[in-house]
Amino acid sequence: MSNPLADMEKPDVIFCIGTNMTECHPVAATRLKRALAAGARMIVADPRRIRLAEIADLYLPIRVGSDVALLLAMAHVIEREGLVDQDFVAERTEGFAAFRDHVRAFTPEWAAAICGVPAADIEQAAIWYASAERGAIYYTLGITEHICGVDNVQSLSNLVLMTGHIGREGTGINPMRGQNNIQGAGDCGALPNNYPGFQPVDDPRNQEKFSKLWGREISAERGPTKVTALAGAGDRFRAFLIAGENTVVSDPDRAHCEHALRSLDHLVVIDIFPTETAMLADVVLPATSWAETDGVCTNTERRVQRLRAAVPPIGMAKPDWWIIAQLAKRLGFAGFDWTGPDQVFNELCSVSPIYAGLDWDRIDRGEYQWPVPSRDHPGTPILHEGSFPRGRGLFKQVTLRDPAEVVDADYPVWLTTGRRLESYHTRTQTGRAAGIDYLLPEEVLEVHPDDVAAWRLVDGEKARMSSPRGSVTIRIKATRRSPRGTVFCSFSFDDTPVNLLTGSGYDPITQTAELKVCPVRIEAI
Amino acid sequence: MSTTEGPTIELDGEVVAYEPGETLYQIATRARREVPTLCYDPRLEAFGGCRLCVVEVEGIRNPVASCTTQATPGMKVRSSTPALEGHRRTILELVASENRQIEVDPLSGHSSGEFAALARRYELRPGRFAGRKSGASRHDDDNPFILRDYDQCISCYRCVRVCAEREGDYAISVVNRGFATQISTEFGGLLKDSACTFCGQCVQTCPTGALADRKALRAVDLPEPIAKTRSVCTYCGVGCSVDIVTKGERVVGVQPAMDGPANLGALCIKGQFAFDFVQHDDRLKTPLVRRDGELVPASWDEALDRAAAGFRAVVDQHGPEALYAIASGRAPHEASYALQKLMRAGWGLNHIDNCSRA
Numbered sequence: 059m060s061n062p063l064a065d066m067e068k069p070d071v072i073f074c075i076g077t078n079m080t081e082c083h084p085v086a087a088t089r090l091k092r093a094l095a096a097g098a099r100m101i102v103a104d105p106r107r108i109r110l111a112e113i114a115d116l117y118l119p120i121r122v123g124s125d126v127a128l129l130l131a132m133a134h135v136i137e138r139e140g141l142v143d144q145d146f147v148a149e150r151t152e153g154f155a156a157f158r159d160h161v162r163a164f165t166p167e168w169a170a171a172i173c174g175v176p177a178a179d180i181e182q183a184a185i186w187y188a189s190a191e192r193g194a195i196y197y198t199l200g201i202t203e204h205i206c207g208v209d210n211v212q213s214l215s216n217l218v219l220m221t222g223h224i225g226r227e228g229t230g231i232n233p234m235r236g237q238n239n240i241q242g243a244g245d246c247g248a249l250p251n252n253y254p255g256f257q258p259v260d261d262p263r264n265q266e267k268f269s270k271l272w273g274r275e276i277s278a279e280r281g282p283t284k285v286t287a288l289a290g291a292g293d294r295f296r297a298f299l300i301a302g303e304n305t306v307v308s309d310p311d312r313a314h315c316e317h318a319l320r321s322l323d324h325l326v327v328i329d330i331f332p333t334e335t336a337m338l339a340d341v342v343l344p345a346t347s348w349a350e351t352d353g354v355c356t357n358t359e360r361r362v363q364r365l366r367a368a369v370p371p372i373g374m375a376k377p378d379w380w381i382i383a384q385l386a387k388r389l390g391f392a393g394f395d396w397t398g399p400d401q402v403f404n405e406l407c408s409v410s411p412i413y414a415g416l417d418w419d420r421i422d423r424g425e426y427q428w429p430v431p432s433r434d435h436p437g438t439p440i441l442h443e444g445s446f447p448r449g450r451g452l453f454k455q456v457t458l459r460d461p462a463e464v465v466d467a468d469y470p471v472w473l474t475t476g477r478r479l480e481s482y483h484t485r486t487q488t489g490r491a492a493g494i495d496y497l498l499p500e501e502v503l504e505v506h507p508d509d510v511a512a513w514r515l516v517d518g519e520k521a522r523m524s525s526p527r528g529s530v531t532i533r534i535k536a537t538r539r540s541p542r543g544t545v546f547c548s549f550s551f552d553d554t555p556v557n558l559l560t561g562s563g564y565d566p567i568t569q570t571a572e573l574k575v576c577p578v579r580i581e582a583i
Numbered sequence: 584m585s586t587t588e589g590p591t592i593e594l595d596g597e598v599v600a601y602e603p604g605e606t607l608y609q610i611a612t613r614a615r616r617e618v619p620t621l622c623y624d625p626r627l628e629a630f631g632g633c634r635l636c637v638v639e640v641e642g643i644r645n646p647v648a649s650c651t652t653q654a655t656p657g658m659k660v661r662s663s664t665p666a667l668e669g670h671r672r673t674i675l676e677l678v679a680s681e682n683r684q685i686e687v688d689p690l691s692g693h694s695s696g697e698f699a700a701l702a703r704r705y706e707l708r709p710g711r712f713a714g715r716k717s718g719a720s721r722h723d724d725d726n727p728f729i730l731r732d733y734d735q736c737i738s739c740y741r742c743v744r745v746c747a748e749r750e751g752d753y754a755i756s757v758v759n760r761g762f763a764t765q766i767s768t769e770f771g772g773l774l775k776d777s778a779c780t781f782c783g784q785c786v787q788t789c790p791t792g793a794l795a796d797r798k799a800l801r802a803v804d805l806p807e808p809i810a811k812t813r814s815v816c817t818y819c820g821v822g823c824s825v826d827i828v829t830k831g832e833r834v835v836g837v838q839p840a841m842d843g844p845a846n847l848g849a850l851c852i853k854g855q856f857a858f859d860f861v862q863h864d865d866r867l868k869t870p871l872v873r874r875d876g877e878l879v880p881a882s883w884d885e886a887l888d889r890a891a892a893g894f895r896a897v898v899d900q901h902g903p904e905a906l907y908a909i910a911s912g913r914a915p916h917e918a919s920y921a922l923q924k925l926m927r928a929g930w931g932l933n934h935i936d937n938c939s940r941a
Contacts, residue, residue, distance in 0.1 A: 063821065063845050084782065084851035085821050091751025235820030239919075240912030243937035246919035248910030250933050254920060259933045272928035281926075281933030284940055287907040295907050297897040299890075301922055302911025303938040324893030328918075331865055332878075341890040342878060344867035345914070348817035349827050349834050349858070353915025355815055357822025357845055365915055368812035368827035369834055369861070373868025374883065378911075378918030382925050384883070388891035391929040394921070402917040424815075424824065424844055479780060482818055482853055490865060491857035493727030493798060497775060570940045 060230035061194065062359045062427065062439040067093045068228030071190035072100040073183070075125065075214070076200020076574075080109040081479040083198070083234045086358075090196075101183045103128060104200060105474055106504075106546055107539045116183055119541055120173040122472045123461040123575045126206055128180060129213035130456065131169030133161040135184035136220050142188075146222030150451055157216065157453035172458070188221045192228035199236065199476070203573040205462045207565040212454040219451045225442040235358035237483075242356040245413070245428070246406060250281030255410030271409060272393055285569040288314075292321025299326045301378060302345065304333040307484040307552055310571040311527055311561025328381055331486045334552060344375040351377055352399050354421065356428070359439070362416060363424040461575040462563025465543075469525060469577035471509075472544040475560060476574075481550040489550075501554035502535035503580075504546040510536045515582050522581045528558035531583065545580065549573075590656040595663070607649035607660055608636050616662040619671055619701050621678070622739035623650050624694075624788050626841075626848060627748050633678075633739055635671050635701070638662050646670065672705045678737050680712035687735070687792030689809055690799040690828065693838045693848075697790035698737065715762045718793070724773045728781050728797055728856050731766075731774070735793035738764050742785035742794055749849060754779035783855035787839055787848065798856055799828060799836030807831035813840060816854040817913070821845050823854055834861050903930035910937040 066072075066089035079087040087110070094100055094113060102114035103125070111117040120128050136142060137158050147154045166177035166184075173180070187193045195218065201210040214231055223229040235241045247254035257264045265278040287295050288309070298319070309315045319325055319338045327339040330347040350372065353365045371377075379402045383394035396402050400418035407413040415430035415437075426437040442451075465472055480498040482488045503523060505515065515521050517536040522529055523545075532547060532554050540546055549556045563572045591600050592607075594614055601610045606629060611618050621633040629650040637646035641659035646667060649660075661667070678698070679685055685702045687695050718733035740757060743766060747753050754777045758767045768777035786794045811826040816837075824843025828836040837858045841848040870886030871878040881889070897905050908926050910919040919937065926935045 080780075083819050083821050084780065085823050085846045085849045085854075088750055088849055092749075095748075095751065237820055237912035237938070238815065238817050238822065239915060240820060240937065240939050242916045243910050243912045243914075243919045243939065246910075246916050247923040247927075248919040248935050248937040249923075250936050253927075254923070268927065272924070274928065274931055276927050276931045277933055279933065281935060282907070284907075284909055284936035284938070287909075287934070287936070294905065296901050296905035297894050297907070299894075299906075299908040299922070299925075301909065301918060302914045303909055305909070305938075308938065323897050326890045326893065330867060331860075331863075332867055332871075336867070336871075337878070339871075339878070340873045340893055341886050342867060342871040343886060343890065344870060345918075347861050347866070349812075349814070349861045351915060353917050355822065355915055357815070358820035359822075359845070361822055361844060363815045363822055363824070364813075366812050366814045366827075368810070368814065368829050369832050372862060372866045374870065375867065376883070378914050379921040381887075382918070382921040384887050385890055385894075386921075386925050386929055388887055389894065389929060391925070393924070393928050396921075399915070399917045402920055406916060406920045480852055482857070487817070487860040488853060488857045490860040490863040492859055494852075494857060496727050497781070497852075568940065 059232040059234070059359045060224060060441040061228070061232055063089060065194070065228050065230065065440075066090055067096070069093060069190065069192045069194035070098050071186050071193045072098055073187050073193065073195045074100065074110055075103040075195070075197050076210075077196050077198035077234055078104070078108045078110070078200070078476055079196065079198070079234065082236065082477050083358075084479065086234060099186055101186060105541060105544050107541070116179060116186070118173070118175045118179055118183060120175055122474045122544060123204055123206075124173040125201060125204070125210045126213050126456055126458045127164070127169040127172040128175075129210070129217060130161055130164035130458065131166045131180050132184035132187070133216055133220060134164045135166060135181050136188040136217070137161055139185060139188070141185065142220050143222035147220065150222070150445070151219045151453060152450040153453040157455055160455040187217065190223065192226065193221060193223040194229050194232060195223070196232045196234060198234045200574055202233075202568070202570055204575060205563040205565050205572045206459050207570050208567045209456045209459070213456050215451070216453055216456070219453055225440065225444070227440065230440070233358070239355035241358060241360065242354070245356050245410070250283055253409070254406055255412045257411070268409070283569040285564055285571070288318045291318035296322060297324035298322055299328070300335060301328040302330070304335050304484040304486055306334040306338070307555065307557065308549065310557050310573055312555050312557045313528060314561065328378055330375070331490075333484070333486055343381050344373065345378050345381065346371040346375045350375065353377070354403050360427045361424055362413070362421045362426050362428060364421055462572050463526075463575070463577045465577045469579050471578050471580055473523070473525070473559065473576040473578040474544060474546055474574050475549050475556055475576070476546065478548050478550065481548065483550060484552065485550045501532060501547055501551040501556070503532045504535050504537045504540045506538060506540045506542050507536040509542055510534060513580055515580065520583060522583050523559065524579045525559035525562075525576055527561060530554055530556055530558055532556075545578070590654070592654050592656070592658040592660055594660050601654050605654055607638055607647075607652045607654055610654055611638070611649060611660070611662045618649055618662055619704070620650065621698060621701070621737060621790050622741060624741050624745065627741065627744045630740060630744065633674070635674055637667060637670065639664060639667060672707065675701055675705050676707050676711045679707050680714070681716045682737070682791065683734050687795070688800060688803050690803060690836060691792035691795035692789055693787040693841070694790050695792040695795065717762045717764045719765065726774050726781070728852070729774060729783070729786055730795040730797045730800065732793050732795060733766060735791045736766060737791055737793070739790060741788040741790065742766060745784045745788045750780070750782055750784050752778050752780055755785065781852040781856065783850055783852070784848070796836055798859070802830055802833065802835035805830040805833060805835065811838070816850065818853045818857070823850055825850065825854060827858070834858055898930070903932055904934070906930060906932070907934045910935060912938050
């Protein structure tokens, strides 16, 4: 997030797109609700009539995968209505003239036909957002889990740059991170393109710095992404070490994924449960869990916070860092002589410029949001106040692309997947928490009541849902949360393995899977 | 404190500065007066319902509720007098007369001991009042998370107000008046059939245990003392601060940190109630190695040796480029840092990613 969570109570116009925040980030959503109670207006764009849509001032029920069309048309309106923040554009950005010419072709009427929402509503959204004193954008995987995920984010970024809604309190472009420490995994350099602190591996200065620090030559080539590695498993890639990910259930195209892991020569899994993925491993190493582990995590607003152990580890479980260090020592590698998590974290701080002002003791109360470049720095709740990392913000001329697969005669229904309030990802944790079953005993497919009738399905009965990659049986639930022609379910339940169906395509830059769009066929059984 | 720069009041004879807009309760609390309250939660709009926080203000005939009275310059305020203390004690005795029990198990919720603490402080005389009682417990609500024991309800409305003002769900409200007062969902049904999301905020602000954490109360008979450990929730990226509630070596519950920077006392159903996976029987308790096609328990030495040997064999045959590691977005920094260092410092490769692309 460019801005802190506390800022979510401060915008006068909120634009949520592709975020089911009341279910996936419920506590953050309480701040938006308070902003609304205090008089803010909210625009929500989402294919489904989610809770946020119900409390929005303006709801845009866009077709899945049509975000770029909506955002281009909003840019068109902002330019046409003279609502561009000319001072901001002049001082902080580049490429605006070409962008302005680019968006002139994309009228609200053009977008209306693609998105399935009225042109007047698109105009209203654009005018509200651009006219705001403090306009803020919030998004989640509904923006990124598309083959055009990067295009979607850049389209939002264009709106921000046009209106200057960035670098100030109550504004910004704010992705809500999904896992407790997914931000931290990136911060720590668990990325194929970055060392810790987002220092690019293909910058020779970084290569030199880390090769020197760690006493061996490190490749200056970006590593393959997980998607590439899974695709090459058993061929180019022969051994995997998977720490705390239930790849088999969480990833798209489950059959492909399971086959990939089975074809490895060697699979080591570190986890807290015998997950579907761990059961494929040659060696399974038991890690300590939350409440058993001292450590650090970074939340979605870049706040670096302490995790503390409250109970001793179960059985023989050990902290991840200890397991990895033991493995490194057995492989003859130097530099893994840590005796506690504080030493690991302090080493991270010493190599990461965004953590340079931090150490184990200084984060005790969770006051700091990175970057914290020096000991006397107070942290950075708001990013991009004076300039952007690249200097000037760059307008990108984005164009609309179809999803990897579109509905046709064989697969006439849009399936979009996501999460539910009561369950978390593949239910390795929430599925083992007493009482959750009371509210969410099984997965259901949300179908508009008119579609239930038109497709000769029965509410509450099971049906077969198929894509070119496989099929699952799933119970039908008639609900007006789904629009006509689009259905929804989560991927949480192993006995409804919906990721057998997904995996139609990947964003060419990030290789994020298009989990939000999958044409399917649904038949009564 | 300087008295010349801003407005002041006289509190129990002492000159105290304040910020315009502050209430007498806020000023008194800051000045370390222990003004009793039951309906007050600093995160909520002042309500003035319980009348315990009354103070005497010179020039005003009756005591005023300090939580709803804003200071004006030069006000002369007394926060504790024999009359006020007597008044407070009587109110507490009236409230206590309606409740089945005063002392409740602290596992009930974060604020559940507030009423009992005041009862002890004011040395309530049992049986002074007797008569009708308001609020009827909802024994029919079989949800596994929130006990609705309204026999213990004192109509402070903190639950209703936190649900509306903080959570924004408006799942519960107050119906009827006087002794017929009842906290209710719309149409009086079960919580699961209402707008309730089981976030637990009502439980954590309830000062009597009328609303209580059913999951935590399962551990009421464990003999060890309750301990709390400040940490961060394990679920989404919001990073809510929590207190992990333990008895001995058992995790028995979670309570929100009221001063958590990300959450200010809020949690959701997952953070509040889905904690017991930690000590679930399914946890991996030993390393496992595959032997004759089966995963079987092994010692750490054996498992680590096997893991290392497997990697070494692949490197010998195919080179280190055949290795790949996936870090977790669920594990702490130290896990991700160690894993990327293993790949880079060990094999010189950037063959590392995390689960954010799924």
